[in-house]
Amino acid sequence: MHYNTGYQAEAMPLLSRFVEQFKGAEAVVVPSSSCVAMMRDHYPKMALAIGRVELIAEVDALLPKVFEFSEFLTKRLGLEDVGAYYPHRVTYHASCHGLRNLVLGDGPMRLLKAVRGIDLVELQGLEQCCGFGGTFAVKNADVSSAMLAEKTTAVLNTKAEACTACDNSCLMHIQGALHRQRTGVKTVHLAEILAGDEGALR
Template sequence: MRVALFSTCIGDAMFPDAVKATAVVISRLGHEVVFPPEQTCCGQMHVNTGYQREAVPQIENYVDAFSDPSIDCVVAPSGSCTGAVREQHVHVAKRYGKKGLADAAQKTADKTYDLSEFLIDVAGVDQLGAFFPHRVTYHSTCHSLRFLKVGDRPLRLLRNVEGIDLVELPHADECCGFGGTFSVKNAHTSAAMVADKVRNIRDTRAEYVTAGDASCLMNIGGSLSRQQSGVRALHMAEILASTKQHPWQPDSAIYSKEAML
């Protein structure tokens, strides 16, 4: 299978390790991973803040980047961006795009998957040979839970990681308060929400909190670091990429305490 990797703008700029880990996991299953270099932002930020017409060029770019018929699937390490492609692109294209864009956007949306969806629904695996001997808790991000409805797919993958001590997060379905520009426009409300989330994470006594969205992990990880909690935020792809033979070693310091201050 030929799989295109959609890095997302936040992944490309701030969380390259999560993107690379996604490629590693998919390639280990024997699939060819390709990276269309013309890809850019999915346009979610524009649509969510009311600039739908301005998002049309980004939708056109997404279609151009991933419409190649030799590409069987598009996989992103981001439930948020995957949700935007599947939930927003066709609607915005119908309203503001040129003739035919909506149909083209539907075709690319139909083959775009979150990592957990691809692994379980398309590749048909939930055992990846991963090894991560740490206490971990999982945060269900809003877009993954409500837009994509990934259900227990991420948990099925994590439960099959050798050595992991996976502990349930109280109120796991509650928002962390990031919400993109929501955290900027409603900073005090956002801070209160992430404070609740972090308190629940610390109550689990986990070493790591994981999720399928780097943006939520950035918000949660920043709060954990400011509290000097010792708990680190780590994308699920990085846990799944870690094996006994090749323990995952992030190249960037994005998850370090210094980076979160």
């Protein structure tokens, strides 16, 4: 968030730290489509701006090993059924970065459809932004709130017990509105559903 909200100088050390921490990894799996999109879109430019030849090479070598969570399961491992059990009514929100930047396609939905016991309900306006967008929600609060209202209305219309997505920032934004309205509807990350073996809705 530092880099794409104007704090580019402050973001540079974070790039170096990320590379140092993960350059030896076989795969880096990230439960956030917006984070992976930021890395793929901006890390090469950041490395060039820093100007260290070694860092540029390390970024080029590391980025192909960085995966969003559902992308890792479906595209790298070729999995859809992970043996999960989640007996709840659930709807899925497609976050903007996963949909448009990473082009996750129907991967998350295929994973959800394979979950035992789940009652998966399609969300109207599935591809519409929830209105968060990081500092967009602060700088354009009225627009963000209007977009969020449309999204939460769509969620409530599904009668789902939970709304899931691949990005915690979207889930945080949606959960805030659902909580303030005392709807009782929860937000859960896709990974939490796929880890389910007893069906507890936390």
